Amino acid sequence: MSFLSDETARALAELVALDALHGDVTGAGRADDETDASPLERLRGIRALVAALEADPASIASVRDALGAGRTWSQIADAAGLSPNAAKYRWAGDDDEIAARHEASRKRKRDRPSSAPTELPGLSVAEAAAKLGVTPQAIYQRVTRGLLRAETVELPDGRKYKRVFPDEASAG
Structure with missing residues (x-):
């Protein structure tokens, strides 16, 4: 009996069949277009196997056996x-x-955008560092010493961004 689920074994068998079909070549090493699996069929087969393997209980069973x-x-x-x-x-x-x-991880990913907003005031620490020709650590030191003004901007979804205003005198 296989340690893979029936769905994973089926996806694997289908991909092996596509590979065998793709491997049938005629002439000077060129695949016969009438029998060759299309690139999209191959891609679908690969992705179906990956999805089946990710969902297969064989992984967790193997981990538990190893432990x-x-x-x-x-x-x-x-x-x-x-x-x-x-x-x-x-x-x-x-x-x-x-x-x-x-x-919980999926919920966090759904609730939070994957990219930083672009409409924030001032510059990011990295942008300020590049503009001033110093390291990000130097920016933080200048903010701490009161040489640069910086604010932490909090978005409605709870994300926080440190924003630096290098063209303004420190308010502190």
Whole structure:
């Protein structure tokens, strides 16, 4: 019996069939257009297998078996191509704890935009540093010493940004 779920095994078999079809070549190493899988079919097959593998319970079962056999999170992370913290985040705890952690992460991603707003006043610390030809740390030091004015701007969604006003005298 396979350790992969039926859905993952089916996606794998379909991708292997596409690979075999693509591997059938005629003539001087050129694929026969009538039998060759299209690039989009191949891409769909690859993505279907990736999605099936991500959802497959075989991963968590393997992690739990490895932990039961005395393997460390570092070893598990190395096998999965992750950092130990990422592996623990993904697989530590029981099914309910994992599901709750992943749902909280999805909720944060839905609730927060993925890019910084562009309509903020002043300059970012990095922009101010580039404009003045210094490091970001030097900007923070100048703000602390009162040589530059800076404000923390808070958006309605709770994100905060430090904004620097290098063309204005310090208000402090």
